[in-house]
Amino acid sequence: MDRKDMDQNDLDPPAPGAIDADQLAKNIAQLIEQGGKAMAAYLKPREAGENRDDMVGEITDVVKTLGQVAEYWMSDPKRTLEAQSSLMKGYMELWAQTMRRLSGEESTPIATPGDKDKRFIHPDWSANPFFDTMKQAYLITANWAERMVRDAESLNDHTKHKADFYVRQLAGAISPSNFVLTNPELFRETLSSNADNLVRGMKMLTEDIEAGGGELKIRQSDASKFEVGKNLALSPGKVIYENDLIQLIQYAPATETVFSIPVLIVPPWINKFYVLDLTPEKSLIKWMVDQGLTVFVISWVNPDGRLAEKSFEDYMRDGILSALDRIEDATGEQRTHAVGYCVGGTLLATTLGYMAAKADDRIKSGTLLTTQIDFTHAGDLKVFVDEDQIAGIERRMKEIGYLDAGKMATAFNMLRANDLVWPYVVNNYLRGRSPFPFDLLYWNSDSTRLPAANHSFYLRNCYLENKLSKGLMTIGNVRIDLGKVNIPIYNLATREDHIAPAKSVFLGSRFFGAPVKFVLAGSGHIAGVINSPLKPKYGYWTGGETNGDLESWLTEAEQHKGSWWTDWLGWVKTMGEERVAARAPGAGKLKPIEDAPGRYVKVRA
Numbered sequence: 027m028d029r030k031d032m033d034q035n036d037l038d039p040p041a042p043g044a045i046d047a048d049q050l051a052k053n054i055a056q057l058i059e060q061g062g063k064a065m066a067a068y069l070k071p072r073e074a075g076e077n078r079d080d081m082v083g084e085i086t087d088v089v090k091t092l093g094q095v096a097e098y099w100m101s102d103p104k105r106t107l108e109a110q111s112s113l114m115k116g117y118m119e120l121w122a123q124t125m126r127r128l129s130g131e132e133s134t135p136i137a138t139p140g141d142k143d144k145r146f147i148h149p150d151w152s153a154n155p156f157f158d159t160m161k162q163a164y165l166i167t168a169n170w171a172e173r174m175v176r177d178a179e180s181l182n183d184h185t186k187h188k189a190d191f192y193v194r195q196l197a198g199a200i201s202p203s204n205f206v207l208t209n210p211e212l213f214r215e216t217l218s219s220n221a222d223n224l225v226r227g228m229k230m231l232t233e234d235i236e237a238g239g240g241e242l243k244i245r246q247s248d249a250s251k252f253e254v255g256k257n258l259a260l261s262p263g264k265v266i267y268e269n270d271l272i273q274l275i276q277y278a279p280a281t282e283t284v285f286s287i288p289v290l291i292v293p294p295w296i297n298k299f300y301v302l303d304l305t306p307e308k309s310l311i312k313w314m315v316d317q318g319l320t321v322f323v324i325s326w327v328n329p330d331g332r333l334a335e336k337s338f339e340d341y342m343r344d345g346i347l348s349a350l351d352r353i354e355d356a357t358g359e360q361r362t363h364a365v366g367y368c369v370g371g372t373l374l375a376t377t378l379g380y381m382a383a384k385a386d387d388r389i390k391s392g393t394l395l396t397t398q399i400d401f402t403h404a405g406d407l408k409v410f411v412d413e414d415q416i417a418g419i420e421r422r423m424k425e426i427g428y429l430d431a432g433k434m435a436t437a438f439n440m441l442r443a444n445d446l447v448w449p450y451v452v453n454n455y456l457r458g459r460s461p462f463p464f465d466l467l468y469w470n471s472d473s474t475r476l477p478a479a480n481h482s483f484y485l486r487n488c489y490l491e492n493k494l495s496k497g498l499m500t501i502g503n504v505r506i507d508l509g510k511v512n513i514p515i516y517n518l519a520t521r522e523d524h525i526a527p528a529k530s531v532f533l534g535s536r537f538f539g540a541p542v543k544f545v546l547a548g549s550g551h552i553a554g555v556i557n558s559p560l561k562p563k564y565g566y567w568t569g570g571e572t573n574g575d576l577e578s579w580l581t582e583a584e585q586h587k588g589s590w591w592t593d594w595l596g597w598v599k600t601m602g603e604e605r606v607a608a609r610a611p612g613a614g615k616l617k618p619i620e621d622a623p624g625r626y627v628k629v630r631a
Contacts, residue, residue, distance in 0.1 A: 046220050053221040060228035067232055071240035087415065091188045098178040109174060116166035124159050137165035145203040145444065150210035157210050160202050168197035184412060191409040198443045204452060212456050226458030234454075241432055244439070244450045246471055251463035254472075254628050255621075258465060259300035261312045263622035264611035265325075267352040271336060271344045273325040273624040274352050277311060279608035281318045286604045287390055288320040288353055289363045292346055292370040295326040295480075296434055297473055298627050301552060302367070304465045308556055310591065317595055320609050322353055322362075324370075328474045328629040331427030338373070338483040339501050346377045350388050356614035361390040363598060367555070368526060369484065371397025375534075376494060378513070379506035382539075391601055393516040393594065396526040396551050399508065399534030400495035401488050405527040406441050411489040419485070423478035431473035431631030438470075441524045446470075466552060475631050495537050512540040516597055518590060520547045520554030528576055535572040543597060544572045546580065547590045559589040566590040 099109045119136045126133040135158075139146050146152075151161050175181075175189045202208035206216050206224070215223055230245070237243045252258055263277035291311070293299035302323070303311040314321045324345055329336065336344075346364070353362055366374030371394040378392055398404060423429055439446040453459050461467070493499040499506045515538050519531035528546060535542040547554040548564030557564050569583030586593070612618040 045217055049222075050220040053225050056225045057221060057228055060225060060232055064228060064232040064235055067235040068240055087188075088192050091185060091192055094181060094185055095175055095178050095189050098180050099174060112173070113167070113170045116170060117163065120159065120162050120166060123162075124155060127155055127158075135162060137162045137169065139165065143444070144449070145201055148211050154210060157202075157208075160208055164200075164202050168193075171197060184408070187406075188409045191406055195440060195443060198448055201448065204448055204456075206456060209452070209456075212452070215457060223458035224456065227455035230458070230460070231455045238432055241436075243432060243435075243471075244447065245454060245461055246446065246450055246464070247461050247467040248463040249468060249471070252465060252468045254298075254300060255623055258305065258469070259303045259623040259627065260306060261303050261309055261315065261622065264618035265620050265622065265624040266356055266611055266616040266618055267348075268619060268624075268626075269344050269348060270333065271327050271329075271341060272349065273327075273619075273626045274349050275323045275325055275622045275624060276356055276609075276611040277315050277321045277323070277622065278611055279318075279320065280312075280315045282608055283605040284318045284320050284608050285598075285602075286359060286606045287361055287363055287602060288322060288357050288359055289314060289365060290346070290349055290353060291321065291323045292349075292364065292366040292374050293324060293326070294368040294370045295341065295474065296369055296476060298469065299323055299325050300623060300627060301466070301469050301556065303623070304469065304556070307560055308465075308558055310556065310558075313558060313560075313591060318605065319598075320357060322349065322356075324349055325624050325626045326474070327626045328431075328631060329428055329477045330475065334423075334427030334478045336477040337479045338376070338487075341373055341480055342377050342380065342501060346374065352616060354388075356611075356616050357609055358614065361388055363391045363393070363601075364389045365393040365395065366397055367395040368397060368551070371395055372399065372484075372488060372494070375399055375508065375511075376499065376501060376506055378511045379494075379499075379508050380501050380504050382510040382512070383504045383507065387513075389513060391514045391516070391598065392511070393518070394531075394534075395518050395555050396520055396523055396531060397517070397534065398488070398526045398530050399537055400530065401492045403527055403530040403533060404489060405524060405530065407437070407525065408489060410437055411485060413490070416482070416485050416490060420478070420482050423481065427478055429476040429478070429481050431475050434476065435471065435473040438525065466556075470552075473631055495534065508537040509539045511538045514540060514597075514601065515542040516594060517542050517544045518547060518555070518594075519544070520550050522548075522550040523554065525551045532572060532576040532579065542572060544569070544579070545590055545593060546576075546583065557589045557591070559591055562587070562589040566593065568593065 099105050116136065123133045123136050135152075139161075146161055151157050171193045172190065175186060175193050178186065178189070181189065206212045231242075234243050234245055235241070237245075261277050263275050265273045266276045267274040291299070291302065293302065303309045306312055311321055311323060326345070327333070350362060354360055364374055364378075366372070374392060375394065375397065378389060381387070381389060401408070419429065450461060453461060487493045487499050491498070494506060495508070497505065497507045497509070515535075517531065517535050519526070519528040521528055523531070532544060532546075535544045546567040547557065548566065549557070554564060565585055565587045566589070567580060567583040567585050569579050572579060
């Protein structure tokens, strides 16, 4: 809510007599009862011997990491004094500023939130001296803690990165905006409703812990408003092939003639492909079909323990390579444009290296969407990747055969906790309000499990050891050398990506043996990709060689309005515009199994 949308009544305290003492007492009793149910839901799997080590290991790593920061500052009396003085100086300046304000003098805030910080937009955070002082004290403390990490010179880069991440997580958690008594909006709403908001919120908290099997699965959207195949993933098509790992979908044509070369989309297996087909007006798949492309999409299985041994190589063979075989059966075409998204792009790049070594030229061009090839600058996800943490993940996966979907979803949400965690904690559990229906956030919560063998290989070979870009990764006894990949590559990054940072994607451009067209889109990992020309929200940049760094490239790049989709289509057309009669799914050698989007995508974790 913007300030201009707030009624003055929203800013005033409850009128005298508005609080109903009897109703407040009843609601507090219900709150205690619901709190007991929430605690029981949390303890249930732990009493059964589940989830025993996860949190202990995570807390241990946080304490160990932050302990190294404290050790640096406490090991030298001069540094200790410097740290203490820095914090106390901020508090003293705030105290003086508050006293001037209370005496009626003009005063300038000592600490202010960032431009994108939405936690403190309510007028009372500035207008009310109590809440303003509390807000500034919090910001002074949080900024000081981050500075202590940044200036701890003896820490290695990985430890400093982890410490910075943990400090930001802790700072986000203890923000006064997250508590009833220190948030002016929550405080007023609780009094005016006699704590009814907290009763509703505690009920939702219980439901979300139960839905997460003892872990909090924060609802970010009204799930009752969406169903895959009903109002999401609506593009018409057929599943024409399936195996243990994939269903291959061929989409129905929308034009009388189509480009002769088909397109295969390889989505990530860490979530579901229908982000590319959310609704007709947002669907990249529908748009491609409408342009006259024959589109095939891999729909990955949502695996259970039976697929624990499925490896990265299996995902290549039974995924991409198998799909290429079936596309030839369906269309008669021996060559295909391949598009990989996120980790699907990493798998596609690996497959291109494998195919180059085998002299297999069935892929005519490769498109990588927010894909990392080199993981040097892989962002905050690297916080979760070191030998100790991977070993812990592997022990857990060995017990059940896969990484639980909730673990990966939680990690992604933590990357943007102030956007994807705490606003929903406040809205759902403190205000007692159900979130709005939002298709993208529904998809975000529809996460998938990850087979143990595949996930372990990916973490170790990519994030931990960075073997792909170094030419050290081996698949099927073949060393992957991306320098031998000599087909055209379209490499898309998004400027605000927190999963595959633009700097990291940019660096990956230089490892291929053929010319790479690097394009930078606006926004982030999802919104920057799903930016339809029908209603474009963000522009994009194109430029020349990618030999230097991203910042230098951007200074020379040309900015464009609209969607990168049209730029990509123009790039594809440079490789041939021959058209043939449209191909209906099932008209080739492969008969339809079922309607799109198929069964695999509907399995929820």
